[in-house]
Amino acid sequence: MADLSPARERGLLYLLALTQFTIIMDFMVMMPLGPQIMQAFAISPAAFATAVSAYSWCSGLSGLFAATYIDRFDRRRLLLVIYGLFALSNLVCATAGNFHMLLLARAFAGLSGGVLASIIMTIVSDIIPVTRRGAATGVIMTAFSLAAIAGVPAGIVLGAHLGWSSPFYLLVVLSLLIWLAAAWLVPSLRLHLQVAPPPLRQVLPELWRLLTDARHVRAFGLTFIMMVSHMMVIPFISPVLVANHGIAPQQIAWIYMAGGAATFFTSRRIGRLADRYGKHQLFRIMALFSMLPILFVTHLPTIPFLAIVAFFPVFMVALSGRMIPLQALLTTVPEPQRRGAFLSVNSAIQSLGNGCGAWLGGLLLSAGSGGQIIGYGSNGWYAVLLVGVALWWVGRVHALPALRTPVAAS
Structure with a gap:
């Protein structure tokens, strides 16, 4: 465990959260830019969906492949190299002159982004003791809030006024600034290298053992279930609000800003509660609570726009x-020397779940004669059913005995 002063530890967590913010913004910003990109390249909605999907699938493959090498290098060096490639991918995306180049750039961004998510959580696991890891995870998760508060609205505003490529230029600038800060602030993390990694000829058998370990399989299963449930609902909120409730696309930014602001102020508090009362217990409480907002948003009645804005913080x-x-x-499941590989595979499972959830959710929807989207309520019921499965399944996911806290053990 790295020995950092409280001030440097805080600064490093905030820096990692900002790094995560750029990754999430890179993924999220594509969706509100759909109309501009389709017009700029004269492509169909199906082709645009391919560009969006390319990121998720390549991110998953990248995370899976990273499991073969992520624990072989200094965490700091690996973060700087991969994040530099991430910044380059956004520059290629911003300067793409045709749709094929854009598609390749999005795939390239997914390849680097998928590894970065694993590296970030691995660094958190290396520098933060298990008793405070929930609070630290809450800090990292504020990146989702910042992306909703700033990322989506920035994408909408910049895309409308300066063209579809402007948000990607912004990401390049932000990434370069964060890269410089990381080069100064992130310490060398080599403790995991004290246990010699297996030679390359043993990597695939070791990966297979990682994938088939019963404790790991249960953890991966929980991740997949939650991601499918999540993505059966989330991607279709904006289209349903526009098509079924007559909300103007530019107003969607206010909804995401309200939800993102709420999660920004609650993420760290929820992380501390997880440390205090146990991660299993808090997951069950929040998963059970999430069922009602899911059913409400997927069966949304005709209510004023301000009521939707007021509801969205509860949902988020x-x-x-x-x-x-x-x-x-999940950070407590693997052994320390396999943690990076485990989290890389878990990141790949997340991406796979994202893709499957969005795909399955789309299959349940159809267009009405008046342009409305029909079937969203079914998405909500299936999502809630999967949450119910997760409530049972989480009891089968256990921390490594040496990492169990008194609360978790009890």
């Missing part, structure tokens, strides 16, 4: 609140 806090104890719990 409920959904993000179940992911914080889940992520903190």
